[in-house]
Amino acid sequence: MSIYSIYATKRSGHHAFIEWLCSGLSGNWVYFNNCKIYDGEIRYAVIESDFNLPGLEKNKPGLLSEALHTIGPDVEHLILSYENVDYENCCRCFFQEKQFRKHFGDQFRIVFLRDFFNSYASLFSWFERYKKEEAPVKALDEFKKCWGGLVSLYLKSGDDGFNSDGAKLVLPSFNEFSFEDNYRAGLAKKLNILNSDVNKELSLFGGGGNTFFDDKKNYTPSQEKLESRWKLVLDKEKFFDSIDEATLFNARSFAYFLNRPELFDIPERELSKKSGVDSESST
Structure with missing residues (x-):
């Protein structure tokens, strides 16, 4: 049984990655x-x-431990996704499933950012569009905390590697995965899967992905649009x-880590302009 655990923030595009992953699995x-930790147990x-x-x-919804008992050890691939949760806490909780550990094969911890x-x-826009309200402070703070925690894994590790328990740490990014064929081919090799195409039509499953889980959206977002979402909230x-x-520092570090400084520099420039205008208007 191979294990793929995906850690991400909300609105990261990780469901597109998960659908691509599933379509490339053999078996x-x-x-x-959307797994969460409650009272020391994982719920999905x-x-x-x-x-x-x-x-x-x-x-x-249910308890992961109970679902695993129902399914049994014969399933070949187990995939779990976590949104806006503490990475270390999730790792500790999952590997307490001792009765299944003897069935574990390759283990992957995938941080998708x-x-x-x-x-x-x-x-921010999702709340306005679907909830008809401004994004609550709690949701924004939860996002920033998780994003900051996950980006530290990129900046600390510098590259893929292994955790102390033998699980392989893989660090893909949405910005590279979504638009670079060669990048996906290399990623598929690391994950021991086939490199299938990424369907450009997004589904509504989990907020993203391709038509693998049906219910597709009726538009094809371009790289320019997906990397210009910040303009919608100017x-x-x-x-x-x-x-x-602190968040600005991490945002800059990640963009430069990807060799995509414009992902930070351009929106940050607009942020500085706006802050300057606000400062002038208040004097």
Whole structure:
């Protein structure tokens, strides 16, 4: 049984990655979406799989440990995704499933991150579009905390590697994965999967992905659009006011780590202009 654990923030595009991952697996798989830690146990929101799961309701939340007992050890690939959660805490909780450890084969911890300004703007816009309200401070703070924690893994590791328990740490980014064929080919090799195409039509499953899980959206977003989400919130004072210096430092470090300085420099320049205008108007 190979294990793929994906750690991301909301609005990172990681569901597109997960659908690509599933489409490249050989053998049956089960995917637990949006896992969270409650009272030291992992709970999931919904399940997807490429085979029938007697005794489990796919759209009903549940305990991971109970679902694993129902499924049994014969499934070939297990995929779990976590959004806006503490990375270390999730690692500790999952590997307490001792009764299944003897069945574990390759173990991958995949930290999937999107550049800060565009993922943060996407979250901000999502609340306005679907909730008809401004993004609450709690949601913004939760996002920044998780993004900062995950980006530290990139900056600390510098590259893929191995955790102390033998799990392989893989560090893809949305900005490279979505638009670079050669990058996906190399990533597929690291993950021991086939490199299937990324369908340009996005589904609504989990907020993103291709048509693998049906219910597709009716547009094809370009790289320019996906990397210009920050422009949609230029007039939102709360968006800029909520970005602190530590987050700016991490956002810059990540963009430069990707060799894509424009992902930080251009929106930060606009942020500086706006801050200057606000400062002048208040004097």
